[in-house]
Amino acid sequence: MAKSKSATVQISTFADHHIITQPNPLRNVLRRVAERDLDDPVARAEKALAGLSGEFKSWMVIEADRLSDAHAAILRDGFTDVTREELFRAAHDIKGDAATFGFPSAGAAAESLCRIIEHAPDLDEVPSNLIAHHINAIQAIVRERTRLDTAATAGELSKQLRGIADVFLTHANRDRPEHLEAVLAPSIVPAE
Amino acid sequence: MFRIDFNKLRFLVCDDNPHMRRILRTLLHSFGAREVYEAEDGATALEMYSHYVPDIVITDWSMPIFDGLELAQMIRQPESKGNPYAPIIMLTGHSEKRRVTVARDAGVTEFLAKPISAKGLYQRILNVVANPRPFIKTKTYFGPDRRRNTANAYIGPERRVGGEVEVMQQPSLLDKARSTV
Numbered sequence: 001m002a003k004s005k006s007a008t009v010q011i012s013t014f015a016d017h018h019i020i021t022q023p024n025p026l027r028n029v030l031r032r033v034a035e036r037d038l039d040d041p042v043a044r045a046e047k048a049l050a051g052l053s054g055e056f057k058s059w060m061v062i063e064a065d066r067l068s069d070a071h072a073a074i075l076r077d078g079f080t081d082v083t084r085e086e087l088f089r090a091a092h093d094i095k096g097d098a099a100t101f102g103f104p105s106a107g108a109a110a111e112s113l114c115r116i117i118e119h120a121p122d123l124d125e126v127p128s129n130l131i132a133h134h135i136n137a138i139q140a141i142v143r144e145r146t147r148l149d150t151a152a153t154a155g156e157l158s159k160q161l162r163g164i165a166d167v168f169l170t171h172a173n174r175d176r177p178e179h180l181e182a183v184l185a186p187s188i189v190p191a192e
Numbered sequence: 193m194f195r196i197d198f199n200k201l202r203f204l205v206c207d208d209n210p211h212m213r214r215i216l217r218t219l220l221h222s223f224g225a226r227e228v229y230e231a232e233d234g235a236t237a238l239e240m241y242s243h244y245v246p247d248i249v250i251t252d253w254s255m256p257i258f259d260g261l262e263l264a265q266m267i268r269q270p271e272s273k274g275n276p277y278a279p280i281i282m283l284t285g286h287s288e289k290r291r292v293t294v295a296r297d298a299g300v301t302e303f304l305a306k307p308i309s310a311k312g313l314y315q316r317i318l319n320v321v322a323n324p325r326p327f328i329k330t331k332t333y334f335g336p337d338r339r340r341n342t343a344n345a346y347i348g349p350e351r352r353v354g355g356e357v358e359v360m361q362q363p364s365l366l367d368k369a370r371s372t373v
Contacts, residue, residue, distance in 0.1 A: 019337070020327040022277070026247060029200045030322055035193050041223045045310035048222035049215065059211045092254055093209050096285025096306030100215060107307070111287075187287045188305055 049100075056101035057145070063097060064106070064142045066090045071135050079123045088117045094138060105154035106141040109134050112162040119169050119179045130168060134161055196321055198224030204246035205230050206237035206263065207283070208255045212308075216250060216283075219310055223317075234258035238266055242274050248320060250313075253284035253295070260284065261298050268299035270334045277327060279320035279336075283308060299335025301325075 009022040033039075067090040074083045091113040098107030113134040120126045141154040166183065173179040203225055205216045213230050220228050229244050231237035235257045241249065249267065251260040258266075264280050279301040284291070287305045295303050302316040325337040 016330060018329040020329060024321075024324050025277070026201070026279075026321045026324070029197045029247075030194045031197055033193055033195045037193065037195065039195070041195070041198070042310045042314050045219045045222040045314070048218050049310060052215070052218055063211070089208075089254060092285050093212075096308075097209065097212060099307035100309075101211075104307075114285075182288060182290065185288060185290075188289055188292060 053102065056103075057142075060094075060098065060101045060103050060106065060142045063090070063094050064139050067094060067110075067135055067138060071131065074131075084117065084123060088114060091117065091134075103142060103145065105151075105158040106138045108155075108158035109137045109141065109161055112158070112165045113138075115169060115183065116165050119173060119183050121172055121176065121179075125172075126168070130165065134165075137161055194318075194322060196223070196318060199226050201225055201248060201321075202227040202244060202246045203229065204237060204240055204244065204249045205251075206232075206234065206249070206255065206260065207252040208232050209252070212252070215308060216313075219308075219313055222310075223314065234260065234263040234266075237263055241267060241278075245275060246278060248317065249278055249280045250283055251280065253282060253286055253291070261295065261300075264295070264298040264300050268335050270329055276334065279324070281313075281316050281320065283313075296338055297333065299333075301336050 009020060012019040012021070067087070070083065070087040070090045074087060077083055091110045094110035095107050095114055098104060098110060113131065116126060116130065116134070117123065137157050141150070141157070144150045145154075169183045170180065173183055198220070203220055205213055205220070205228060207213050207216065207230075210232070213232070217228050217230065227244075229240050229246065231240050233256050234251075237249075237251065240246075249263075251263055253260040260282055264282070267274070267278065267280065268276050270276055280299065281302045281304055282295045282300045283304045283306065284295075285306045292303050301320050304312055304316050325340070327335065328337050
């Protein structure tokens, strides 16, 4: 493993803070190569990821079903800390994974659902259709992906859902400036 | 141009989602890494952190038991027996600016918003390997210097109080941490 020999830590002490500097403990894993080095680790990794892509659809179905199960638990037991957390976690995973798995519109719909769960003042007051429509949309996008005409439809569906959710959240948080600011703030992830 | 010898690095990956762990493992192995340890929650990750002493930690934010933020806070304990200096890359579906700030204040070294890409991950790893930042210890913070820019254009109150600098030489804490394992 990366080890530094005879390294010393230098601590500069100021009135209210210390600055701790040590020789880079990982410096011996850096290797200088020619500018025209043919080995491209990123390209290698992208190729390996492409090799996994045959499994992405089945992974996405598992994620979407987990979301539906979490929703079913809420319909059965109502919003509790446990059911809310599981719905959020399932939606949040889809938000993060779906684009990698080739389902960016499902990721966008899941992000919209996450925003509702995170910023609605009272989840019991959220129109039940709004949550159900998000989950149904994600299921439809995942299961209908093989149809050639679905990419544009999926994108439009996610966009419409996000629009409706944003109108709801903006209105519901009109007296909660902290949440309103978060709802209106742009994402740090560049748009597709 | 520099390349990283990934086969000399030991990684700890912490994510509760098995699919994301598989993706990360695939990416790291194809970069050349041989040692990739995996945990599915923060508590297990902390145990593995003490046991395997990884060079780099890659963690999700939202996880059961305790989350990636708490994991970072527990690693960044200056008085702990383990290594409090390991680079922590937070890989998360959270994509709001305030989350980046919260992660930074917990001692996270790099923030990578999902969806993950091979290029994004490689660049974060290259950055923590090639450009480590000094650590700052205050009453309320211990972690990598949160000031990345050295430009003099900052306008606002100076939050660090100066004074005479007293420099102390000590043996490497990292080596000390490794020798206790």
